[in-house]
Amino acid sequence: MTGVTRPAAEAEAMTDVELAARLRMTLGRLSRRVRQYGPRTLTSSQASTLSSLEALGPVRLGDLAAHEGVSAPTQSRLVASLEAQALLRRTPDVDDRRATLLEITPEGRRQLERLRTERSAFLVERLGTLSPEQRAALVGALDVLESLAASPGE
Template identity: 35%
Template structure:
C-alpha cells in the first residue's frame, strides 16, 4: 500500500498516517501469525507471560489493557493449545498464576523472531537515522500525556 493509494489521507494529518501504519501492521501481523494458529490477542498474551513469567490473570489483563474476563478467554485458548498453564500461587492459595509451558516458550520465541523479521521488512527501507528519529518521536508521543489523559499509554 502506498500513500498514493490512500487519497483520503491528508499529509498534514499525522493521525491519519499513524492509523494507516497501524492498520498495515495489524493486517501483516494477523497474517504472520497463521503458521502458529494464534490470534493477535493470544500472541500478545503469550509475549507478556513469556517476558514477565508467572502472572495473575488480573496483572496480565492490566499489561494487555483488556478486561479481566477477556484475559481469561485468551488464556483459556492458550491453555487448550498447551502454551500456558495455570498453577496455584504459592503466596496465596486462593489465587492462580499463568505461566508458559516449554512449548509456550518455544512458540513465543518463534513468534517474536517472526515479528522482528516482519518489522524489518516493513521498516527496512528506512535508514538507521530515520528509524532512530521515528522511535524517538513515537516514544515522545506515547510517553507524553495528552489533555485529560492520566498517562501517555
C-alpha cells in the same frame, strides 16, 4: 521554499489532527501487515497474552486481564485456549492458597520466539527495499515513535 526540506514543509502545513490521523493509519496498516506473518497457530490476542505473561512473570488472571485491557471472562477464555495447547500453566499462589498464578511454559516461549522471528524476517525484507535516505529517516524517526509509545512518566 528555500532552505526548508520537503518533510519539514509538510510537517508545518499539517495540523496535529491530520498528523495524528496519518500516523494512526500508517502504524495500523504496518501492524496488520506484520501480524499476517508468522505461525498461524496463535491469534493476535493469544500472542499478546503470552507476551504479557513472559514480561510479567507469574500473574493472577485478573491482573493479566487488566494489563491486557480485556474483561476477566475474555481473558479466561484466552487462558483456557492457551492452557489447552500447553503454552501456559496454572500454579498455586504460595501467598494465597485460594488463588492461582498463570505462567508461560517453555513451549509458549518457543511459540512466541518463532512468531517474533518470522515477523522480524518480514520487516528485514521490507527494510531491504529502502533507499539509504529512507533508512536514515526511519532511524531518525524511531526515537520519536518510541517517545510517543512510552507511557506517561517513562
